[in-house]
Amino acid sequence: MNIKEIINTLVSGLISGSLYAIMALGLTIIYGVIHVFNFGHGIVAVLGGYFTWLFLTKLGLGLIPSILLALVFMFFFGLLLFKATINPLLKTPNWEFSTIIFLLGMGILLENLALQAFGPRVKHIPAFFEGSLKIGFVRVNWHEISLIGIVLVFILILNFFLKKTWFGQAMRAVAQDMDGARIVGISITRIFGYAFAMATMVTGFSGILLGTKYYMTPHIGWDWMVKGFVIVVLGGLGSATGAVYAAFIMGIAEALATLYLGSLWVWPIWFLIFVTILLLRPQGLAGGRTL
Amino acid sequence: MTRFNPPALEIQDVDSFYGELQVLRKASLRLQQREVVVLFGPNGHGKSTLLKAIAGIHPAAAGSIRYLGEEISRTPSAQIVEMGVAYIPEARNLFTDMTVGENLRLGAYNRRARSQVAQNLAYVFDLFPRLAERRDQIAATLSGGESRMLAVGRGLMSGAALLLIDEPSIGLSPIMKRAVFGAIAKIKSARDIAVLMVEQEVEHPLRLADRVYLLKKGRVILEKPAAEINKAEIEQAYF
Ligand SMILES: Nc1ncnc2c1ncn2[C@@H]1O[C@H](COP(=O)(O)OP(=O)(O)OP(=O)(O)O)[C@@H](O)[C@H]1O
Ligand SMILES: [Mg+2]
Numbered sequence: 001m002n003i004k005e006i007i008n009t010l011v012s013g014l015i016s017g018s019l020y021a022i023m024a025l026g027l028t029i030i031y032g033v034i035h036v037f038n039f040g041h042g043i044v045a046v047l048g049g050y051f052t053w054l055f056l057t058k059l060g061l062g063l064i065p066s067i068l069l070a071l072v073f074m075f076f077f078g079l080l081l082f083k084a085t086i087n088p089l090l091k092t093p094n095w096e097f098s099t100i101i102f103l104l105g106m107g108i109l110l111e112n113l114a115l116q117a118f119g120p121r122v123k124h125i126p127a128f129f130e131g132s133l134k135i136g137f138v139r140v141n142w143h144e145i146s147l148i149g150i151v152l153v154f155i156l157i158l159n160f161f162l163k164k165t166w167f168g169q170a171m172r173a174v175a176q177d178m179d180g181a182r183i184v185g186i187s188i189t190r191i192f193g194y195a196f197a198m199a200t201m202v203t204g205f206s207g208i209l210l211g212t213k214y215y216m217t218p219h220i221g222w223d224w225m226v227k228g229f230v231i232v233v234l235g236g237l238g239s240a241t242g243a244v245y246a247a248f249i250m251g252i253a254e255a256l257a258t259l260y261l262g263s264l265w266v267w268p269i270w271f272l273i274f275v276t277i278l279l280l281r282p283q284g285l286a287g288g289r290t291l
Numbered sequence: 292m293t294r295f296n297p298p299a300l301e302i303q304d305v306d307s308f309y310g311e312l313q314v315l316r317k318a319s320l321r322l323q324q325r326e327v328v329v330l331f332g333p334n335g336h337g338k339s340t341l342l343k344a345i346a347g348i349h350p351a352a353a354g355s356i357r358y359l360g361e362e363i364s365r366t367p368s369a370q371i372v373e374m375g376v377a378y379i380p381e382a383r384n385l386f387t388d389m390t391v392g393e394n395l396r397l398g399a400y401n402r403r404a405r406s407q408v409a410q411n412l413a414y415v416f417d418l419f420p421r422l423a424e425r426r427d428q429i430a431a432t433l434s435g436g437e438s439r440m441l442a443v444g445r446g447l448m449s450g451a452a453l454l455l456i457d458e459p460s461i462g463l464s465p466i467m468k469r470a471v472f473g474a475i476a477k478i479k480s481a482r483d484i485a486v487l488m489v490e491q492e493v494e495h496p497l498r499l500a501d502r503v504y505l506l507k508k509g510r511v512i513l514e515k516p517a518a519e520i521n522k523a524e525i526e527q528a529y530f
Contacts, residue, residue: 166400173386173397180384182348184449185372185401290388 004137009255015144017251018151019210023224024231024243025158026203032175032238032291033195036099040107041203041228042221043114048074048204049211050114053123063126067208071201078200081106082193090189107221114218125211147209154205155244162240162291171195175238175291230274235285242286249273297360299324299453299485300345305354305364307340307509314340316509317354322453324359327479327486329496329517332506333529338489339381341506342455345487346378347371358453373401377451381458381489383442387431391422394430394441398448407450415444418474436467443474454478456488460495468495475499493522 023045030038038044051073055066085106089098129142162168173181174191182188207216210224231250235242250270257269281287300322307315314337322328332338343349345356347368356364363371377398386394395415399408416423419440425433433441439459446454459475460468472495478484479499490496497503497517505513505528513528 166405169389169393169397170400172389173400176386176388177384179348179380179382180386182368183346183372183378183380183384184397184445185369187367187369 005259007138009259010252011138011140013252013255014248015140015147015213015251016254017248018148019206019213020227020231020251021244021247022151022154022209023203023206024228024235024247025155025240026199026206027228027232028235028238028240028243029171029195029199029202029291031232032240033171034099034192035238036096036103037229038199039100039104039225040110042223042225043107043110043218044074044078044200044203044221045207045210045224046114046216046218046221047077047110048201048207049125049216050118050123050207051204052125052208052211053216054118056125063128067205070208071205074204075197075201078197079193081200082196086196087189087193090192107225111218111221118218120217120219122215122217123211124215125208127212143212147213150209158202158240167191167194172291227270230270233284234274234277236283236287236289238291239284239286239289240291242284242289245285296324297357298322299326299359300487301355301357301360302341302345303355303357305341305344305351305356307337307344307349307351309340309349314509315344315351318506318509318511319354320504320511320514322485322487324452324485325483326501327475327488327499328502328504329500330487330489330504330506331491331493331525331528332489334491336507337509338506339457342378342380342457342487342489345371345455346376348378348380369401372449373403375403375450375452376455377446377449377453378455379442379446379457379459381461383438385430385433385438385441385445387429389430390427391430391433391441392426394445395422395448398445399450401449404448404450408448411448411450415447418447418477419444419470436463436470439463439467439471440474443471447478452484454484454486456486458489458491460490460492468492472496472499493525497522 027038027041048070051070052066055061055069056063061069085102086099089095089102092098127143128146132139132141133145162172170186170191173186174188178188231246232243235246253269253273254266257265298321303319304317305315306313306317318341330338340349344351347366351364354364355362358374358376386397395412396408399405399411421437422440422444425437430438430441443459459471463471476499479486488496500517503515503517503520504511
């Protein structure tokens with residue numbers, strides 16, 4: 001073991017941790033506000049990446065315009081999905097259970113639609129920057145530095161949005177006490193709808209970022225979803241701060257496991273940490289805290 | 292406005308159910324503008340249910356509810372708040388992970404109140420200096436009395452013309468009770484506001500109220516000016 005290896009591993013853990021953080025935030029927003037777990041999460045992330053790829057290669061748009069268009073697209077896709085399907089479900093008894101099952105079914109449907117439309121071959125989104133930065137013995141791609149930067153800025157913006165805007169405060173209010181939110185004049189279904197749309201966009205964005213570092217197939221979404229699930233549970237379901245901490249812990253754990261044990265050990269180590277922390281602290285890292 | 296000077300609230304023959312269970316049976320009452328009315332009644336006979344029907348939290352199944360002459364029995368709760376009705380539930384329903392200040396600010400969520408956040412905040416802090424001291428404290432850590440004050444304060448932030456308060460004194464020490472009722476007395480004298488208050492405690496509210504209603508088995512069975520009724524008479528009517 002040498003210091004160079006460790007530093008390189010920590011840096012790579014920070015990079016995947018930041019990607020996991022943004023992915024887990026989409027899941028956390030939906031869980032926090034609507035109190036259902038989105039089993040369609042993975043494919044939503046994949047779709048964000050696929051639409052970007054589509055606009056990039058088929059419409060011939062530049063990388064940034066393609067991403068922006070995909071984000072707008074994902075927002076309205078989420079809003080439409082909510083209005084057309086989840087909103088009617090909310091009016092039924094047992095809506096939480098029906099919604100969870102519906103989202104799972106929708107995930108499988110979308111995965112297969114994506115398979116039909118795009119085929120099973122692996123796709124990439126190009127890096128934002130070429131070249132790398134060398135500090136001493138540590139070498140990091142500019143692209144990966146930009147990923148960390150983007151995620152950190154995103155977290156700051158999200159935090160500002162949640163704490164300082166009427167809409168963000170209304171989302172937190174719904175997350176913390178639904179009757180209380182109604183009492184102050186917040187329309188629950190309206191907040192649900194926009195929270196779902198926003199989470200769909202954020203999740204799509206995480207898929208785009210993941211697609212620039214790793215690769216995408218229609219099936220990879222399930223892996224991403226399981227990772228997202230572990231992270232949000234570990235962070236304390238519904239807590240944004242907890243999810244961010246958990247994402248970095250798991251990112252670094254993954255990098256260390258890959259270095260010392262090999263990449264086949266990543267999943268066993270993830271679940272070992274998951275089970276251990278939950279045994280010691282069943283409420284998760286930021287347990288009991290809400291959005 | 293349908294009439295020249297309509298009552299603040301006019302409830303006629305309201306029925307309300309939870310599933311099969313009928314809780315309100317043709318309940319009727321009325322509040323003039325700026326009037327303070329107390330609704331007494333035994334436990335479980337539908338007082339809270341009536342307030343929830345007015346606020347649109349658990350809408351009435353039948354009957355009419357008019358606020359300043361306008362029918363609101365089918366209106367969504369968000370719009371009822373916007374029209375000027377504030378509901379302060381017995382359960383408080385505070386946003387427990389937010390600070391006192393954030394809770395109060397959210398009380399002014401409706402479009403009409405947003406432009407008056409600063410004035411209303413000053414008013415609430417003047418009414419409950421304790422809340423001003425705890426402005427940055429997380430609501431979950433407030434004492435019972437403080438969280439009751441916060442619930443009332445949050446209701447006042449909406450700039451309401453009709454305040455519905457459910458058992459503001461429940462579980463409070465005598466000193467806290469006096470503080471809360473004192474605040475309601477101040478609201479009454481200073482603000483252009485009508486108050487419909489549900490209470491178990493009799494003495495304080497009787498001193499505050501203009502009129503009294505008694506609700507039993509989902510019906511309003513008695514209506515009297517507060518000056519013409521006493522504790523014994525109210526308690527007798529419970530049985
Ligand atoms: N959400 C609910 N679901 C089912 N039944 C309910 C619900 N809320 C109230 N009830 C029932 O309706 C009846 C009236 O309840 P309500 O809360 O209006 O009584 P109350 O007069 O306010 O009583 P208290 O003085 O104890 O607060 C009670 O029998 C109660 O059990
Ligand atoms: Mg009650």
